[in-house]
Amino acid sequence: MYQYDQIDQTLVDERVAQFRDQVARRLSGEISEDEFKPLRLQNGLYLQLHAYMLRIAIPYGTLSARQLRGLAQIGCKYDRGWGHFTTRQNLQYNWIRLEDTADALADLAKIQMHAIQTSGNCIRNTTTDQFAGAAYDEIEDPRVWCEIIRQWSTFHPEFSFLPRKFKIAVTGSPNDRAAVRVHDIGLRMHKNATGETGFEVIVGGGLGRTPFIGKTIRDFLPRQDLLSYLEAILRVYNQFGRRDNIYKARIKILVHEIGIDTMREKVEEEFTATKDGALKLPQEAIDQIAAQFAPPAFEKLGGVAAEYANAFRTDFEFGLWARRNTFKHKQPGYSIVTISLKKEGEAPGDAKAEQMTAVADLAERYSFGEIRVTHEQNLVLPHVKQADLPALFRALKAYDLATPNVGLASDIIACPGLDYCALANARSIPVAQQIALRFKNWERAHDIGELKIKISGCINACGHHHVGHIGILGVDKAGEEFYQITLGGSADDQAAIGDLIGPSLNVRDTVEAIDTLVEAYLRLRKSSDERFLDTYRRVGLAPFKEAVYAVA
Amino acid sequence: MAKAPKLDSQPQVVTANDLKSGDVVYLTKVASWSRRIADASVVANVEAGAALLAIAEAQAKMNIVVAPYLIPVDASSMPPKPIQYREVIRADGPTTETRPAA
Amino acid sequence: MPLLKTGPLLKDGRLVGEDAFQPVADDAPLPASGAVLISYARWQAEKDQLGGRNSPLGISLPNTVDVLGFGPEAERFDLIVLNFPKFSDGRAYSQARLLRERFGYAGELRATGHVLQDQLWHMQRSGFDAFEIPREDAAEAFATAMQSFSHVYQPAADGRVSALKQRLAASRKKDAAE
Ligand code: HEM
Ligand code: SF4
Numbered sequence: 001m002y003q004y005d006q007i008d009q010t011l012v013d014e015r016v017a018q019f020r021d022q023v024a025r026r027l028s029g030e031i032s033e034d035e036f037k038p039l040r041l042q043n044g045l046y047l048q049l050h051a052y053m054l055r056i057a058i059p060y061g062t063l064s065a066r067q068l069r070g071l072a073q074i075g076c077k078y079d080r081g082w083g084h085f086t087t088r089q090n091l092q093y094n095w096i097r098l099e100d101t102a103d104a105l106a107d108l109a110k111i112q113m114h115a116i117q118t119s120g121n122c123i124r125n126t127t128t129d130q131f132a133g134a135a136y137d138e139i140e141d142p143r144v145w146c147e148i149i150r151q152w153s154t155f156h157p158e159f160s161f162l163p164r165k166f167k168i169a170v171t172g173s174p175n176d177r178a179a180v181r182v183h184d185i186g187l188r189m190h191k192n193a194t195g196e197t198g199f200e201v202i203v204g205g206g207l208g209r210t211p212f213i214g215k216t217i218r219d220f221l222p223r224q225d226l227l228s229y230l231e232a233i234l235r236v237y238n239q240f241g242r243r244d245n246i247y248k249a250r251i252k253i254l255v256h257e258i259g260i261d262t263m264r265e266k267v268e269e270e271f272t273a274t275k276d277g278a279l280k281l282p283q284e285a286i287d288q289i290a291a292q293f294a295p296p297a298f299e300k301l302g303g304v305a306a307e308y309a310n311a312f313r314t315d316f317e318f319g320l321w322a323r324r325n326t327f328k329h330k331q332p333g334y335s336i337v338t339i340s341l342k343k344e345g346e347a348p349g350d351a352k353a354e355q356m357t358a359v360a361d362l363a364e365r366y367s368f369g370e371i372r373v374t375h376e377q378n379l380v381l382p383h384v385k386q387a388d389l390p391a392l393f394r395a396l397k398a399y400d401l402a403t404p405n406v407g408l409a410s411d412i413i414a415c416p417g418l419d420y421c422a423l424a425n426a427r428s429i430p431v432a433q434q435i436a437l438r439f440k441n442w443e444r445a446h447d448i449g450e451l452k453i454k455i456s457g458c459i460n461a462c463g464h465h466h467v468g469h470i471g472i473l474g475v476d477k478a479g480e481e482f483y484q485i486t487l488g489g490s491a492d493d494q495a496a497i498g499d500l501i502g503p504s505l506n507v508r509d510t511v512e513a514i515d516t517l518v519e520a521y522l523r524l525r526k527s528s529d530e531r532f533l534d535t536y537r538r539v540g541l542a543p544f545k546e547a548v549y550a551v552a
Numbered sequence: 553m554a555k556a557p558k559l560d561s562q563p564q565v566v567t568a569n570d571l572k573s574g575d576v577v578y579l580t581k582v583a584s585w586s587r588r589i590a591d592a593s594v595v596a597n598v599e600a601g602a603a604l605l606a607i608a609e610a611q612a613k614m615n616i617v618v619a620p621y622l623i624p625v626d627a628s629s630m631p632p633k634p635i636q637y638r639e640v641i642r643a644d645g646p647t648t649e650t651r652p653a654a
Numbered sequence: 655m656p657l658l659k660t661g662p663l664l665k666d667g668r669l670v671g672e673d674a675f676q677p678v679a680d681d682a683p684l685p686a687s688g689a690v691l692i693s694y695a696r697w698q699a700e701k702d703q704l705g706g707r708n709s710p711l712g713i714s715l716p717n718t719v720d721v722l723g724f725g726p727e728a729e730r731f732d733l734i735v736l737n738f739p740k741f742s743d744g745r746a747y748s749q750a751r752l753l754r755e756r757f758g759y760a761g762e763l764r765a766t767g768h769v770l771q772d773q774l775w776h777m778q779r780s781g782f783d784a785f786e787i788p789r790e791d792a793a794e795a796f797a798t799a800m801q802s803f804s805h806v807y808q809p810a811a812d813g814r815v816s817a818l819k820q821r822l823a824a825s826r827k828k829d830a831a832e
Contacts, residue, residue: 158780
């Protein structure tokens, strides 16, 4: 894992000092709220419905046990003993006092963490595959590139006042788990004909009010040119992106309006002028960063561990969990474990301080001290010996962290919605809670199989509803909370935006409609191997629509 | 965000967030701020609402609260209950415990 | 775009009393001599007459001008003023870097408009060396803001070496010593 050196630490400490001064100027009245707002937003501090909210960057979703334990402590000291993991692989504290923020940030700096560029119109935290460095299907560890991007984009003098926020995602595997096609820039690593690794560069994807699937601007970008190319795209965007209308300011609108070919011409012109300049990455510099992501000291294991095989035979619950919540590791004898933060009835993504501490301890014991945060609001222990899985399962269970529902109907993504968010139209979390309870029965849930339900409390789409197999969007209808349902969205390699099924429904009817949609799927599917999304793609909207509005 | 309804002669109170803590606060009769809507000064016409808001805005300038605004309430019971559900949630806190469908 | 003078001028971290450049409105006649600051529109219209002028010439560029087109003419000027209509409108950062890094412009590069203390660091890294600031007494705060950080993560117009390259140099030196 990447460790700060003196340079990184100094910069984060200096940022804390700078922010401390900004808060002091606000509290003393030297600057007004209008002047302070952009400053606090550049450091991830929002004023929400009930309190200030502080958003902490978790660079590319990787945490050490020490960091997670620190986050739990900070959650107890400055929040109410909670943390909320988000779809952007970040953590949010929902109950922060302005007076305390500088101290909280100083505590964060001690564990090499910060809130830099977690909001504002700048380059945000770069996200990636939560299984990076562990997945069997990976070409290369994408975190090396995320770290290179993190450094280049941090305090970037030219790109701190872009037309709008800017999000970059990287996948190092052909099976995209980072949703690269719905980011401002998506980078997909692949090999060219000569076996060299480089990037497909995708630009102009995004969700929000106007969802777009990104377009390929370059099929193959050599690794050493990554930063020059990114800078070229950002420079074109900074100058030509729209600034007259906040809803049209994302790069997706620029790409849509001028067309991908014109965009490519402009970017290539810029790139040609700079590619052999100071941003070109020497192989040694890449190697230096890569060395920090060297794989841990895996044991050489062969065959199936006896403990694992036994537990599978004798412990039904374990088997259920292991089938659902583990993923194939590249190292024989190891598994990747997803820890569900979606116990039915709980708020998706919320973790109590005790739970965070427990996961930190378990990571130290079983996963080389490493934890990942997923964009589906779960946690991951990336490197667990299969022989340790039964013990890990029992330990997780004691903390309510062993719900066997990863990828199932109750593994719902939900944004904070109107319970916290000042921009919301409607609540998200209670809807997620009620739907999840409908799928508490494991037999039914496992029979239904993979089903991604995603909920946003307004059109900003923080809950990714556009790319949910079932998407739910909160709207305000004459002063009441209503919800629109979309079907068939997907964030994977065949990314698609969901189709609206019909008029919006109130909370109760929405929860009922989800049940109805699932029942319709169970009737319509060809076999239990056909996922909800596949059935939808095969039969289309009509039978589902009919099912919902016939009963409603 | 749901649009605030146009206020006329209905009961209304001023709310804001406390600058230092971010807490939801209401303007009281003695022009101080309380975390409880029960303490809020309720007025019932446009002029009185505007006067209340002017006091609040002066206090925002003095860096006591952030972004004050008027909200309609049902004052027939005590404590007054906001009309908009957004404001109910602000007054009562998050509703994220599982409750039966409305 | 009018030539706005919003306040005192901060150059090389110091306040300069009197701006040497006299702003001239588009419809006013140019003084026969002395340093003047004209608009981009006037330059476009009167290039031929202005080109031969012997005293220092400054130009104010709206942030919508494509510097790739204007760049080759930059060396003709002693002062280029770039505009920040709102602090959040960051187009002039790109203009500044292009002028310095692509077109080798070496004259004064001045930021005007909504220039706030908390932006100075980014501005000077992008190549600005003069700033019209809101209040004279803010000069000191501005000067400290320019020293916010001891390292940089990326190359820009100020020639500082990025952390990546610093580390590389350090490890090469170590290797050489071994
Ligand atoms: C609670 C305070 C939050 C506020 C005020 C907020 C605000 C916004 C806004 C205004 C947008 C729309 C930007 C645009 O389309 O130009 C947006 C998009 C987004 N936000 Fe949030 N958000 C919040 C919380 C979250 C949380 C908790 C998550 C993760 C669960 C999140 C993840 C995202 C994502 C993934 C997008 C859409 C993707 C895109 O950028 O196109 N946000 N947010
Ligand atoms: S989608 Fe809307 S309601 Fe949900 S967190 Fe984002 S801005 Fe708030």
